[in-house]
Amino acid sequence: MARNIVEFRNLKTYFYTEEGVVKAVNDVSFSIREGETVCVVGESGCGKSVTALSLMRLIQSPPGKIVGGEIIFDGRDILKLSDAEMRRIRGNEIGMIFQEPMTSLNPVLTIGDQLMEPLMLHKHMTKKEAWNKAIELIKQVGIPRAEQIMTSYPHELSGGMRQRIMIAMAISCDPKLLIADEPTTALDVTIQAQILDLLRRLKEEKKMALMLITHDLGIVAEMADYVVVMYAGKVIEEAPVRELFKNPKHPYTRGLLKAKPVIGRRQERLYTIPGQVPNPIDLGDFCYFSDRCEYTMDVCRKKMPPFVADENGHKVACWLYEGEWKK
Amino acid sequence: MERPTPTLDYRRKNKKRGGTSLWQDAFRRFIKNKYAILGLVILTFMILFAFIGPYFSPHQDVPDVTKANQPPSKEHWLGTDNLGRDVLLRLMLAGRISLTVGIAATLILLLIGVSLGAISGYYGGWVDVIIMRIADIIYAMPGLPILIVMGAIMSDLKIPPAHRIYYVMFILGIISWVGVARLVRSQILSLKEQEFMLATEVLGLRDSKKIIKHLFPNVLPTVIVAGTLGVASSIISESALSFLGLGVVPPTPSWGYMLSAANNMIDFAKRPWLWIPPGVAIMLTVLAINFVGDALRDAFDPRQKI
Ligand SMILES: Nc1ncnc2c1ncn2[C@@H]1O[C@H](COP(=O)(O)OP(=O)(O)OP(=O)(O)O)[C@@H](O)[C@H]1O
Ligand code: SF4
Ligand SMILES: [Mg+2]
Numbered sequence: 001m002a003r004n005i006v007e008f009r010n011l012k013t014y015f016y017t018e019e020g021v022v023k024a025v026n027d028v029s030f031s032i033r034e035g036e037t038v039c040v041v042g043e044s045g046c047g048k049s050v051t052a053l054s055l056m057r058l059i060q061s062p063p064g065k066i067v068g069g070e071i072i073f074d075g076r077d078i079l080k081l082s083d084a085e086m087r088r089i090r091g092n093e094i095g096m097i098f099q100e101p102m103t104s105l106n107p108v109l110t111i112g113d114q115l116m117e118p119l120m121l122h123k124h125m126t127k128k129e130a131w132n133k134a135i136e137l138i139k140q141v142g143i144p145r146a147e148q149i150m151t152s153y154p155h156e157l158s159g160g161m162r163q164r165i166m167i168a169m170a171i172s173c174d175p176k177l178l179i180a181d182e183p184t185t186a187l188d189v190t191i192q193a194q195i196l197d198l199l200r201r202l203k204e205e206k207k208m209a210l211m212l213i214t215h216d217l218g219i220v221a222e223m224a225d226y227v228v229v230m231y232a233g234k235v236i237e238e239a240p241v242r243e244l245f246k247n248p249k250h251p252y253t254r255g256l257l258k259a260k261p262v263i264g265r266r267q268e269r270l271y272t273i274p275g276q277v278p279n280p281i282d283l284g285d286f287c288y289f290s291d292r293c294e295y296t297m298d299v300c301r302k303k304m305p306p307f308v309a310d311e312n313g314h315k316v317a318c319w320l321y322e323g324e325w326k327k
Numbered sequence: 328m329e330r331p332t333p334t335l336d337y338r339r340k341n342k343k344r345g346g347t348s349l350w351q352d353a354f355r356r357f358i359k360n361k362y363a364i365l366g367l368v369i370l371t372f373m374i375l376f377a378f379i380g381p382y383f384s385p386h387q388d389v390p391d392v393t394k395a396n397q398p399p400s401k402e403h404w405l406g407t408d409n410l411g412r413d414v415l416l417r418l419m420l421a422g423r424i425s426l427t428v429g430i431a432a433t434l435i436l437l438l439i440g441v442s443l444g445a446i447s448g449y450y451g452g453w454v455d456v457i458i459m460r461i462a463d464i465i466y467a468m469p470g471l472p473i474l475i476v477m478g479a480i481m482s483d484l485k486i487p488p489a490h491r492i493y494y495v496m497f498i499l500g501i502i503s504w505v506g507v508a509r510l511v512r513s514q515i516l517s518l519k520e521q522e523f524m525l526a527t528e529v530l531g532l533r534d535s536k537k538i539i540k541h542l543f544p545n546v547l548p549t550v551i552v553a554g555t556l557g558v559a560s561s562i563i564s565e566s567a568l569s570f571l572g573l574g575v576v577p578p579t580p581s582w583g584y585m586l587s588a589a590n591n592m593i594d595f596a597k598r599p600w601l602w603i604p605p606g607v608a609i610m611l612t613v614l615a616i617n618f619v620g621d622a623l624r625d626a627f628d629p630r631q632k633i
Contacts, residue, residue, distance in 0.1 A: 058529070096529040100522050103523060104523055106545070107630070109544065118530045155629070
């Protein structure tokens with residue numbers, strides 16, 4: 001079995017705001033293996049981006065702070081590294097792309113300038129080497145006329161092209177892990193499919209692991225090897241993708257799957273999970289989903305369900321499966 | 328399929344390989360601007376006029392009362408002043424002072440204003456608080472009284488006239504950086520929140536690189552505009568100081584001083600050769616700097632047409 005490239009162990013990232021402590025990531029543990037695609041899913045505000053930014057150590061402080069846990073990346077605890085060591089990891093060993101390709105590139109610098117930067121910084125290439133490598137990268141992400149693109153400015157490119165450039169930049173130093181935070185949300189559907197194809201192809205070619213954050217289960221089905229479902233700062237279910245789609249356990253995951261429209265099947269209305277994600281401020285010791293869950297029992301409101309694996313390695317945090325734990 | 332972007336072709340024709348930097352592109356855009364070239368020509372002329380011109384003058388900058396208040400003639404192209412000195416020569420000598428003060432004071436104010444504003448906006452926290460409180464204090468102090476006090480102190484300390492100009496430049500720079508600092512700070516605050524700055528973090532760039540390469544070009548247009556205004560206002564502030572006898576002291580001339588020396592009705596009505604030349608010199612210089620400043624600002628904005 002492949003080695004873990006990243007391991008989150010009881011990560012806690014809190015934001016100290018005026019309203020109180022926002023436990024954006026509250027005791028999160030999961031891991032990503034070499035070459036694997038892990039999708040992190042959940043509704044808006046459940047802490048997906050904060051988890052990824054914690055791994056990059058880019059939590060804005062104040063108000064944010066990583067208050068506990070460990071993040072083991074390639075054998076090192078990220079949280080114990082110096083700033084200089086961390087900078088050597090960012091862009092070099094871990095690449096990251098964002099949701100908004102329109103604003104992720106500096107408007108006054110040429111594409112070439114921006115693409116060459118990490119190469120010269122991390123790979124110590126000369127300008128000429130970096131230039132050639134950048135051209136190669138542009139071709140690799142499927143944009144024609146690379147030489148011309150090098151001297152263009154971001155506003156001369158379409159959204160899809162910009163996202164490709166962002167990807168080129170993120171993979172330029174052959175990272176072991178690529179984090180993609182909702183990389184296609186801002187793009188239209190056809191471009192979305194192309195970008196996903198590209199990510200999948202590059203992942204194979206470069207043998208990198210991919211941490212794909214999304215709230216689109218269609219993308220999960222298409223891309224993931226392994227799925228982590230988050231809710232209100234906690235991981236509530238995780239399993240290999242087939243297992244999860246075949247046998248979703250947590251009522252929240254089932255709700256998400258039901259909420260997804262199915263082609264060919266007529267539905268009166270799209271199913272949505274009733275209620276809202278609780279604001280993760282000063283939450284007590286109970287199942288955070290209990291307000292919205294249709295199976296809520298007494299115990300759910302009194303104690304937090306533990307996160308337990310079944311014999312297939314399918315983990316879930318829900319009192320409904322208490323019976324299975326004994327085995 | 329993604330649509331190709333046809334806009335690229337017409338601009339890229341004459342681009343050479345390696346021409347990827349903002350500065351090269353800015354230069355290309357700059358030299359295509361007619362006003363920029365006009366501005367540059369005027370400025371160059373002014374500088375040559377002021378710094379080289381005096382060597383070609385047949386006259387000496389010494390009083391000769393027998394020739395006082397002569398209108399323009401073959402010998403004195405711009406006439407003479409009330410002490411019989413050649414106005415053209417004095418105009419050139421005055422240009423040295425005014426241009427030096429204007430440009431040096433502006434450089435000082437930009438240096439202080441931009442770096443403090445950038446640090447303040449970028450780092451925030453207590454650094455920001457301290458810098459901005461100092462800025463508030465300086466801003467709250469009325470400029471002219473400070474200049475008057477400083478001028479008086481300089482007179483008291485018997486600072487030699489030749490050195491006073493350096494102090495004047497310095498004082499002008501010190502009291503006027505606040506506006507620029509605030510502008511730069513607020514721009515950096517908003518730029519910092521943009522995703523491309525997060526993207527630079529993600530690439531593992533150093534702070535110095537992030538500020539100089541990524542933030543600075545974005546605030547450059549603001550800085551250029553501030554600088555353009557700074558030169559003009561420094562030249563004018565220096566005039567005010569000289570008028571109050573606190574800037575450069577006679578016999579050293581400056582354009583502002585020449586202008587204000589012609590401050591009586593007779594000079595104004597009967598001897599226009601005393602005040603028109605320095606007025607025109609100030610106007611041309613300020614105009615030229617504005618042309619160059621505007622062109623520079625546009626040149627550094629890649630969204631402008633080439
Ligand atoms: N800078 C911040 N200050 C205060 N709270 C923050 C900050 N950043 C994030 N949070 C809080 O952390 C929680 C998780 O946010 P996060 O951005 O991780 O959500 P997400 O799962 O990525 O959602 P989305 O799908 O909308 O991107 C939210 O409740 C948010 O309010
Ligand atoms: S623990 Fe209880 S409330 Fe929570 S999801 Fe399971 S059944 Fe629902
Ligand atoms: Mg997010």
